[in-house]
Amino acid sequence: MTAVPDVPAARTRTAVVTGASSGIGAATARRLAADGYRVVLAARRKDRIEALAAELPDAEAYQLDVTDRAAVDAFAAHLGERHESVDVLVNNAGGALGADPVATGDPADWRTMYEVNVLGVLNVTQALLPALTASGDGTVVVVSSTAGHGTYEGGGGYVAAKHGAHVIAETLRLELCGEPVRVIEIAPGMVRTDEFATTRFRGDAAKAAKVYEGVAEPLTADDVADTVGWAVTRPAHVNIDLLVVRPRAQAANHKVHRTA
Ligand code: 8X3
Secondary structure (H helix, E strand, C coil): CCCCCCCCCCCCCEEEEECCCCHHHHHHHHHHHHCCCEEEEEECCHHHHHHHHHHCCCEEEEECCCCCHHHHHHHHHHHHHHCCCCCEEEECCCCCCCCCCCCCCCHHHHHHHHHHHHHHHHHHHHHHHHHHHHCCCEEEEEECCHHHCCCCCCCHHHHHHHHHHHHHHHHHHHHCECECEEEEEEEECCECCCCHHHHHCCCCHHHHHHHHCCCCCCECHHHHHHHHHHHHCCCCCCCCCEEEECCCCECCCCCECCCC
16 A cells, blocks of 8 residues: 655645735735735724624734834734734735925925835834744735835925835845845836825815826725735745736826826
């Protein structure tokens, strides 16, 4: 009789997605769950992430404000207790506030955007890096923006903050060279989500709608999640440093084709 060799059960890999309560974060959580990850959805809005986690095969919701360092450290400790490993971190939490010129932008808005888009990425990445490294094959994703690669009038504090997020990804990749951790930056251009533009214009739906006016097909959150899922599921030795994704109708930050 032939002995059946012991085949070790494949380890369930854990992916953490911040800002998972809506838009690109929620779509990314769904995508990584479909790719077989145990997904931890982290966001401030508990009801939303709980509802999404309940829909996914193996997911957990964890209420988190990425700008609160003590809370982020507690989150890292929680993951250490509850999960065999942390394999993927998708730093997605972020957003824009206002579209004022530099001359009149509100410093409080700039501070808030720096806190979430830059320090939020720093906090969660620092806290989870030991676990990502210990996994033997960790991946850090920074969802930045084309606003991190070029500026536009009224981009103000958002453009400045997203440049900061881009620089974190670039610097971290240099610093981790030789460690078993990839650093991937996904830079989306115009994406129509339920909240991005509405938040930026503080609930002014008319202003928010103008952003996408006449644009045949802005990207969807699923389009971006697809790029995250693709980049993360490349073989471990393949590092997609930077993936810029825009709708066909947007050739550059300023160059958007609109129908009348
Ligand atoms: C969103 C892209 O053009 O609104 O991250 O800055 S843009």
